[in-house]
Amino acid sequence: MTDSQKQKICKICNGQQHKNYTAMELVYGTKKSFNFFLCNNCGCLQMEKIPKEIADYYPEDFYSYTKKSRKKDLTIKTLIRKARSRYILDGNGISGLILHRLKKTSALLETCREIGIKTSHSVLDVGGGTGDFVWQLRSYGITDSIAIDKFINEDVYVEGKLLAKKTDIFSIDKQFDIITFHHSLEHMEEQQEPLLHAKKILKPNGTILLRIPTVTSYAWEKYGVNWWGMDTPRHFFLHSHASIKLLVEQVGLKIKKLWSDSTVSQFWVSEQNLQGISIYAHNSYGVSPEKSIFAKSEIDAFERQTANVNQKNRGDTICIILKHEDVK
Secondary structure, three states, rough: OOOOHHHHHOOOOOOOOEEEEEOOOOOOOOOEEEEEEEOOOOOOOEOOOOOOOOHHHHOOOOOOOOOOOOOOOOOOOHHHHHHHHHHHHHHOOHHHHHHHHOOOOHHHHEEEEOOOOOOOOOEEEOOOOOOOHHHHHHHHHOOOOEEOOOOOOOOOOOEHHHHHHHOHHHHHHOOOOEEEEEOOOHOOOOHHHHHHHHHHHHEEEEEEEEEEEOOOOHHHHHHHHOHHOOOOOOOOOOEEEEHHHHHHOOEEEEEEEEEOOOOHHHHHHHHHOOOOOOOOOOOOOOOOHOOOOOHHHHHHHHHHHHHHHHHHOOOOOOEEEEEEEOOO
């Protein structure tokens, strides 16, 4: 078997029949090309050969690695947020109940409720950059939470407390109630090993949350290699619903729930890619809506389309709740 043939064996199901694609780096507009293949068996789209110089494609201003200026916020707004969070997550507090009825729950807090996070839980966020997600968790009162990421420049502390540690999951032996992979698994060269270790350090009744882009989506079918979810070459694996199910089964976990949580970005970024407009261009909708190619009516239509594909579980990103096999 040649090296080329070895590279084209699916790393999820070992399938050898594929459809080939060439995709360009479009986020920063370098337009360098990379080869991918879509497995005919499990449907996983994956990079044919991961570049050795992959770190070069994570510039200093890459969104999850940018170090933020953070400090404790003791304002009345913080107290209100924690009161609402305690009610939503723990079911405690009359004041939280009242506040919850006055204001719609944020998407992130609703996700936390959905996966069963309590304010007393310990949470590990794998591939969490400089700790954005964990910082939000702590604002909800989930204080025993930490991010890990081997690609950040250094450990991140806020007023003496560790927020994000420069390491990988394999160095962690503490057990956690909740382990999250917030759009990080697709960046990992190995797929089974990180989940196997997560399973090892997960408490018996604990939960793993995966959030990943998926080719089982309207956006992939419509835009192909111009789909923003490819994020070439930073995303190595773009799973189908079938391939992520297979991967989970391989590591001895089970899916308790899978749902779409895609955003309107799947449409406006992909449309810009078709026009050769990078997400950071001066006329990108994300930089300057008034200079972009979109009228407000078009963005409104994208919003409606996003709600529609999510309802049909055809959104381009999914949330997946995982448990140990023996947990009912």
